[in-house]
Amino acid sequence: MIQVSNLKHTYNRDTSIIFPDFELGKGEKMLLLGQSGCGKTTLLHILGGLMRSQEGEVSIGGTSLKSLGSSEMDKFRGRHIGIVFQKPHFVKSLTVMENLMLTQKLAGIKIDKSAIWKLLDQLNIGHKAESKTNNLSQGEQQRVAIARALVNEPDIILADEPTSALDDKNTYEVIALLEEQASEKNATLIIVTHDNRLKERFQNRIEL
């Protein structure tokens, strides 16, 4: 599903990071572990097509990200990649439901409210569908962020420190939901984190 080879990124002309090569199949899960400053977020942004790789190759589902023009990249990302960020941000003027509808619309997918309802119910936040995102708790916001990453049924889900702002209880719930949803949609899941609480849950780990 995803292949990473010879990836190298240079900051400020002299600091270079060489990322390990890896390959994941459909539905596989992996943890990318590393302390802050080791380039975790950079790697995630390259994998998610938010940043161009300087050297090396990333291909998702057989499509080389390098080969895509910038507007093709936008479309590809919207359609095939779901990303959960460290801090959840939403379109503040919209409700949870409207945010998810917007996500479908931007990816060029037909808006399907019943699918959104189903997803929100699975994540136990169906009752918050008509709330503005500002009025949600941290844990609820992170669930909505997961819903947004999943709503277009992407082939690959990337999560950047999804649990760093959460307490233990919410951390296990959120990770369980991510795993569960990825399995259900048969999506490849990559979690980037320095959160040692997650270590034992994943056999497939790479240390940066």
Add this chain to the structure above:
Amino acid sequence: MNLLKLAWKNLLADKLSTLLSLILFSLGVGLISLILLLNHQVEDKFERNLAGIDMVVGAKGSPLQIILCNIFHIDFPTGNIPLKQAQGIARNRLVEKAIDLSLGDSYKGYRIVGTIHDYVDLYEGKVADGKLWEDTYEATIGATVAENLGVKVGDTFHSSHGFSEGFEHDDMGAFTIVGVLEPNGTVLDQLVLTGKESVWAMHDAHGMEADSIPLEEREVTSMLLFFNNKMGNVQLPRFINENTDMQAASPAFEMARLYSMMGQGEYLLQRLAAIIIGVSALSIFISLFKSLRARRYELALMRVSGASPLWLFVLIVLEGLIIAVLGYVIGMILSHGTMEFLSGYLSEEYRYDFTGWLFLPDEGKMFLGALAIGFGAAVVPALLAFTTDISETLSDG
């Protein structure tokens, strides 16, 4: 969830800023539109009532007052002039046509004008009902007079001395309305027309020497003159002002003077409106710019979800345009509503009809101007949204 709806929701999310921009924008638009409306209607009325009159001769006094009183019927007479002298001027070889006017009385606030039938022809007045006056105490009234006072052919009335209500000539003979004119948008609409003999008869009866004054000693208020030669404009005023007790006033000259006086105020108001619109554009710019900073993560997130940079650009521009279009519409409602409201006062005060239900081509141009300002205020924030680097923005987070 289309772009327009999203832009609208974003504006609603910051109600105070949006409201401020809207109020400023609509005030600026409303003020400009109101100036245009007033200007257009005042000048239109003035032009129509000038009707090619080359000169007005009246008693010594302010020439502007002579014009305002005898052509537009909004100021008081400067006094009377001897009919004989006025007729002497009318016989000058440069004069093609002369119409004398006798003012001084009114009927419920509408001026009674003693004149000849040529005065009706001058404004291309047509009789809607009845006929033009012939005998003493017969009157033909303008359409506005008939409508507002609810009088018709066959009715009779007593005139009042002066131009305000009260002081009725109760003991005098009553006027009989013999005709009503069609409305035609000129000063005729608000006048009560009769022969000058009726005006004299009214005042003779007042004093003691009824029917005893010889024609040579009669007076009129003014005489409207039409020249057959441009030389009249040069020669006659000098002759009249230097050799007689009368005063010659040139409508073209006095109107130019009046417009230039009005123009000062108009100029200031226009500048003020321009400043208000400028401030509103700044307010739109600042609130978009501010909200852009607050919203940079959500803009980046929309990019992550598949939005192109162009999509964000259009979104921000739309927010500016929505304020411009709404501000324009509210401004138009304000200006036309104010005009309609003012028209009641203006017709009460000056007997002139104005309307708020008139739309000028310039107001169409103002719409394009409003769009341009909305776009101009939004384009820089929109470009910033367009060029935002998603990865950098999200790493900040």
